[in-house]
Amino acid sequence: MLQLPESPPRMKTLVSVDESYELCRHLIAKYSTTFYLSTLLLSKEKRPAIWAIYAWCRRTDELVDGPASAITTPETLDLWEHQLESIFAGHPLDNFDVALVDTVQRFPMDIQPFRDMIAGQRMDLYRSRYETFEELYLYCYRVAGTVGLMSTSVMGLDTTKNTAPWNCEQQPYIPIEEEIALGIAKQLTNILRDVGEDARRGRIYIPLEDLARFNYTEQDLLEGVVDDRWRSLMRFQIDRARQFYRKAERGISYLSADGRWPVWAALMHYSGILSVIERNDYNAFTRRAYVPQWQKLRSLPAAWMRSQVL
Numbered sequence: 244m245l246q247l248p249e250s251p252p253r254m255k256t257l258v259s260v261d262e263s264y265e266l267c268r269h270l271i272a273k274y275s276t277t278f279y280l281s282t283l284l285l286s287k288e289k290r291p292a293i294w295a296i297y298a299w300c301r302r303t304d305e306l307v308d309g310p311a312s313a314i315t316t317p318e319t320l321d322l323w324e325h326q327l328e329s330i331f332a333g334h335p336l337d338n339f340d341v342a343l344v345d346t347v348q349r350f351p352m353d354i355q356p357f358r359d360m361i362a363g364q365r366m367d368l369y370r371s372r373y374e375t376f377e378e379l380y381l382y383c384y385r386v387a388g389t390v391g392l393m394s395t396s397v398m399g400l401d402t403t404k405n406t407a408p409w410n411c412e413q414q415p416y417i418p419i420e421e422e423i424a425l426g427i428a429k430q431l432t433n434i435l436r437d438v439g440e441d442a443r444r445g446r447i448y449i450p451l452e453d454l455a456r457f458n459y460t461e462q463d464l465l466e467g468v469v470d471d472r473w474r475s476l477m478r479f480q481i482d483r484a485r486q487f488y489r490k491a492e493r494g495i496s497y498l499s500a501d502g503r504w505p506v507w508a509a510l511m512h513y514s515g516i517l518s519v520i521e522r523n524d525y526n527a528f529t530r531r532a533y534v535p536q537w538q539k540l541r542s543l544p545a546a547w548m549r550s551q552v553l
């Protein structure tokens with residue numbers, strides 16, 4: 244379970260940098276096997292840094308979604324934000340933070356996406372409905388789009404791309420929107436996959452304006468009604484998520500060469516979940532859309548091909 248710093252912080256002995264990275268590796272390997280496997284495609288300098296970032300994101304998410312979430316208050320998130328500031332100031336407060344302090348020193352990055360992610364968790368504390376897609380987009384940016392910004396600081400961009408030798412004054416293109424788009428697409432996918440589980444917790448992430456557009460009510464959703472209105476609504480949501488996957492695809496070639504394969508692999512796996520929802524005839528209430536491990540492995544050569552030629 245998540246450990247928050249005691250207040251006032253007491254001096255304690257923390258683990259070494261290597262041990263801390265090992266803790267992060269363990270966390271990611273345990274909770275997200277596929278993501279972990281795709282990080283193994285990265286260079287060995289970048290790989291542990293991605294683990295450290297992931298571990299922080301996972302722990303941030305746990306505050307609101309994990310077993311101890313019932314005791315999380317806005318003050319818990321204030322403390323977590325102070326702990327984040329301490330990381331960026333070079334002072335780890337717990338054993339996981341040691342690795343992230345090292346990561347942000349080796350790969351300079353902005354603290355803002357980390358703060359934004361905490362703001363996203365705050366939204367989960369007080370909101371259980373989104374009126375418009377614009378509101379949902381902000382939530383998705385905060386809890387998932389930010390991961391793209393954090394990860395690209397580590398993976399790096401291919402600086403030769405888009406800077407023609409005859410145009411050396413021109414700044415290279417920074418694919419910020421594309422970096423964010425993959426997280427948005429993944430979060431929208433998770434929302435569709437988990438719609439039943441969320442409804443059982445009284446949460447509806449699909450914008451209410453979309454429900455109204457398809458004449459499908461909140462009550463229908465809470466009862467898990469699968470009919471033609473629901474199927475049309477889901478087709479619309481899937482189509483929107485795919486637009487974000489396509490946007491992300493357009494950004495991958497700007498990443499440094501060793502980052503392209505893992506990102507293609509992750510993208511193909513995430514977007515595959517949408518196809519499973521379609522194959523399940525949009526019944527995400529009682530059938531969990533799941534891409535089997537063998538299928539994820541089978542798509543690795545295709546992901547590699549795309550990373551070479553697209």
Ligand SMILES: CC(C)=CCC/C(C)=C/CC/C(C)=C/CC/C(C)=C/COP(=O)(O)OP(=O)(O)O
Binds near residue numbers: 386392425491
């Ligand atoms: C495309 C370009 C230019 C860059 C890519 C930049 C990257 C690496 C973006 C990664 C975005 C990402 C994967 C965000 C994570 C968002 C999210 C909702 C994570 C939760 O995922 P899991 O913890 O795996 O959830 P499940 O296990 O429930 O599926």
